[in-house]
Each structure stands twice: as structure tokens, then as C-alpha cells.
Amino acid sequence: xxxxxxxxxxxxxxxxxxxxxxxxxxxxxxxxxxxxxxxxxxxxxxxxxxxxxxxxxxxxxxxxxxxxxxxxxxxxxxxxxxxxxxxxxxxxxxxxxxxxxxxxxxxxxxxxxxxxxxxxxxxxxxxxxxxxxxxxxxxxxxxxxxxxxxxxxxxxxxxxxxxxxxxxxxxxxxxxxxxxxxxxxxxxxxxxxxx
Numbered sequence: 001x002x003x004x005x006x007x008x009x010x011x012x013x014x015x016x017x018x019x020x021x022x023x024x025x026x027x028x029x030x031x032x033x034x035x036x037x038x039x040x041x042x043x044x045x046x047x048x049x050x051x052x053x054x055x056x057x058x059x060x061x062x063x064x065x066x067x068x069x070x071x072x073x074x075x076x077x078x079x080x081x082x083x084x085x086x087x088x089x090x091x092x093x094x095x096x097x098x099x100x101x102x103x104x105x106x107x108x109x110x111x112x113x114x115x116x117x118x119x120x121x122x123x124x125x126x127x128x129x130x131x132x133x134x135x136x137x138x139x140x141x142x143x144x145x146x147x148x149x150x151x152x153x154x155x156x157x158x159x160x161x162x163x164x165x166x167x168x169x170x171x172x173x174x175x176x177x178x179x180x181x182x183x184x185x186x187x188x189x190x191x192x193x194x195x
Contacts, residue, residue: 005108008106008107008108009107009108009111011106012103012104012106012107012111015076015103015106016038016073016076016103018076019036019037019038019041019072019073019075019076020036020037020038020039021036022036022037022038022072022075022076022079022080023035023036023037023080024036024037024040024080024141025080025082025152025156026040026141026144026145026152027144027148027151027152028144029144029147029148030147030148031148031151035144037072037075037080040072040140040141041068041069041070041071041072042069043140044068044069044071044133044136044137044140045065045068045069045136047136047139047140048061048064048065048068048132048133048136049061049065051136051139051174051177052064052132054174054176054177055128055131055132055135055173055174056128056131056132056172056173056174056175057128057131057132058128059128059129059132060129063118063129064129064132064133064136066115066118067118067119067121067122067129067130067133068133068136068137070115070118070119070122071119071122071133071137073099073103073119074095074096074099074100074103074119075096075099076099076103077095077098077099077102077103078092078095078096078098078099079095081095082156083166100116100119104116104119122134125169125172128173131169131172131173132173132174133173134169134170134172134173135169135170135172135173135174135177135178136173138166138167138169138170138181139170139177139180139181142163142167142181142184142185143184145188146184146187146188149191149193150188150191150193150194151193153188153193153194154192154193154194157195158194158195159194159195160185160186160188160189160194160195163185163194164185167181167185
């Protein structure tokens with residue numbers, strides 16, 4: 001007898017495998033190839049667990065890790081939107097909303113509701129868990145850029161002001177990690193990797 005719930009879960013599992021094909025602008029450590037969305041999400045989830053002591057607030061780390069793991073699933077349909085591409089950001093919300101509706105609909109109803117809720121909580125960025133997940137989303141590529149001598153910033157002509165603008169949300173999740181962020185940005189501005 002066919003288990004419809006299991007079949008739906010397998011459909012979703014296979015669908016999210018496509019996240020491994022979505023390339024980001026950030027390169028792997030030591031000038032490696034561009035990372036993909038799945039690698040970014042995995043790295044964020046591990047970082048969240050390791051760095052949880054630096055959260056400004058008490059957090060449910062399991063919830064944070066799941067947010068990290070699913071936050072870019074929508075890019076399977078919507079594509080990666082480079083955080084400093086102002087033109088692409090204009091259509092980002094609409095593209096990601098359509099993707100959210102299609103991809104999470106593959107799941108059984110209860111899991112669809114659960115993951116959709118977590119995705120929306122991350123996007124709204126109003127809870128302690130969302131704040132810390134956003135800090136990971138910003139800190140992870142910052143660390144990779146730092147390991148690559150600011151290569152990705154320099155190649156896109158990114159300014160320190162732009163990076164500070166994006167990293168502003170990081171302070172909501174962790175003052176300590178924001179201090180490290182500030183140190184990294186100042187170094188790269190001085191080194192000429194950031195305009």
C-alpha cells in the first residue's frame with residue numbers, strides 16, 4: 001500500500017536537492033569555486049550551533065538551525081539575488097513568494113504549515129531566533145570574503161557603506177559578532193578591498 005505522506009516527503013526531499021545547483025556570488029575559502037545555496041545553508045546551521053553563546057537573547061537553537069537550512073530553498077525557483085544588486089532586489093519578494101507557495105506545497109499539510117511558518121518568521125525578522133539566523137546569514141559570507149582577501153567585494157565594486165548597510169541587521173542578533181564584523185569591514189576598507 002502506497003504511503004502518500006512518505007511520497008510527499010520524498011518529493012520535497014528530492015526537490016530541495018536542486019538547491020545544490022544554485023550558485024551564489026561568494027567563493028569558498030581560499031579562493032575556491034563559488035559556493036552553492038545548500039553549502040551556504042549548511043555552513044550557517046553549523047555556525048549557529050557553534051556560536052549560539054553570542055546571541056543577544058535566549059534562543060531555541062534547533063529552530064534557528066532549521067531556519068538557516070530552509071531560508072534559501074525558495075531560490076530553487078527564484079534564483080540567488082545578490083545582496084548588493086538593487087535592481088534584482090526589486091522583484092525578489094514576488095519571485096520568492098511564488099517559489100515558497102510551490103515548493104512547500106509538496107509537503108504533507110502539517111509540515112508545509114510548519115516550514116512555511118519558519119520561513120516567514122525568518123523573513124519577518126521579529127523574533128530572537130530570526131535575529132540570530134539573520135546574523136548567521138550575514139556573518140557566513142562575510143567570513144568567506146574575509147578569507148578570500150575581500151575578492152568578491154572588490155570584483156563587484158562593493159563599498160564599505162553597502163556592507164555596513166547589510167550587516168546592520170547582524171547587531172540585532174549578536175553585539176559580539178557585530179563587533180567582529182566591524183573589525184573585518186574596517187580592515188578591508190583600509191586594505192582597499194572595499195570602496
